[in-house]
Each structure stands twice: as structure tokens, then as C-alpha cells.
Amino acid sequence: MKRELPHCTVGSADGGSQEWCTELWMYIGGCAAVAACDSSIYFMLRKGRRELYPYALSDISRRDYVDFTDMMKPYLYPRQGGVDRLDIYMDGFGQFLRDHGEREIAMSPWPGERSFSETKDAVRKQIDGGWLIPALTLLHIHPSMQEYVWHWYLLNGYDEQGGTFLVKAVTFGAWRWLDFKVLWNTGFERKGGLVLYRMSSGKTDAL
Numbered sequence: 001m002k003r004e005l006p007h008c009t010v011g012s013a014d015g016g017s018q019e020w021c022t023e024l025w026m027y028i029g030g031c032a033a034v035a036a037c038d039s040s041i042y043f044m045l046r047k048g049r050r051e052l053y054p055y056a057l058s059d060i061s062r063r064d065y066v067d068f069t070d071m072m073k074p075y076l077y078p079r080q081g082g083v084d085r086l087d088i089y090m091d092g093f094g095q096f097l098r099d100h101g102e103r104e105i106a107m108s109p110w111p112g113e114r115s116f117s118e119t120k121d122a123v124r125k126q127i128d129g130g131w132l133i134p135a136l137t138l139l140h141i142h143p144s145m146q147e148y149v150w151h152w153y154l155l156n157g158y159d160e161q162g163g164t165f166l167v168k169a170v171t172f173g174a175w176r177w178l179d180f181k182v183l184w185n186t187g188f189e190r191k192g193g194l195v196l197y198r199m200s201s202g203k204t205d206a207l
Helices: 024-029 031-047 062-072 086-099 116-128 143-148 180-184
Strands: 002-004 105-111 133-137 151-161 164-171 174-179 193-199
Touching: 002 116, 024 031, 031 062, 031 086, 031 133, 031 151, 031 164, 086 105, 086 133, 086 193, 116 133, 116 151, 116 180, 116 193, 143 151, 143 164, 143 180, 164 180, 174 180
Parallel strands: none
Antiparallel strands: 002 151, 105 193, 133 151, 133 193, 151 164, 164 174
């Protein structure tokens, strides 16, 4: 079974990239802000949250996107050690949502210590429910995962091929299918994890 969520395009890129940012620390460590920007645009396009993105609805330009990262920067500004915990992302992006009138979209942490089996089920449930997933990887033992070390990115799809569960990871304006078991089992004691978006209690989601 395969399921993919639509992702915003910025010119010919799939989502945004911190490498477009002109401010040095955003260029180096703006990945959390970019994940939040892509999430905001997704909420605007797919869940009717128009107040979360102030620029043109169609044909998103790189210039507008970089201006949007400047808006997000105060909420998820790179700091010493980076945005290296799930609660930092949720606090920062949560404040952005509240400041822009969004009261219904909520977030829950899914720590990296959770088992692969239950995390696979959580990923499947989120994607099936129409929610993309911010993911944080800290250290990783596998050479193929070095692009994702100390990095925030988004998961917006999964594909089950026999006994392998793949996830579609979007970052730096591109996507890649990854073996989720390899990605999740980092080989280090300190873990990152996932942020699970949801509608707050009593609210109805509308795709």
C-alpha cells in the first residue's frame, strides 16, 4: 500500500530550503523554521487556514518563501545546539499559530525512544488522516542517513513493499524514499522524534 500527501511547490522545488536563506544562521540551521513554513502552507492549501500564509496562493515564488522564513524566524530561530528537542519546535510553531489566529490545530510529541513497530503505525495513521509529519533526527550511525543528522524535515508519504516500510522525506526542496526502520533506529541513546499534528479536542478536521 502506498500513500502520498500533496506538497507545496516553490518554483520547481518540492517545498522550501534553508539554503535559500540569506541570513547566515538561517542558512546553517533554519531547518525547523522551514519545516514549519512548509506545514503552514500545507495547512493553508489543504485545510483552509488562509491566515497562516500571507502571500500568493498559487505559483509560490522563492522570494515570497524566503520572506516567509523571515516571518517564522523569531519563533524557531537557530540557537546554540539547534532546535534539538520536540518541545522547542512545538512551543515555537504553536506560538506562531496562535499569533496568526489558529486555535484548532494542535501538536503532540512522539519521542524517538518509541518502538519502530508502534511508530510505523503512528506514521501510517497520520498520513492516512491527511497530516504531514515534522521529523527530527539527531545523531545517526548509518552513513546513508547523514543528510538527516541534526536536522528537521517532513514526512509526507509511506509505501509498504513486502516487509519494508518506506517513508517519503522532504527537505532541501526535494524528496527521497527512505527505509523507515533504518531511519528510526539511529544507533544513539539521544533521540529526536516526530511531531504529530491533530485537531484540538472537539474540532472536526476538514481535508
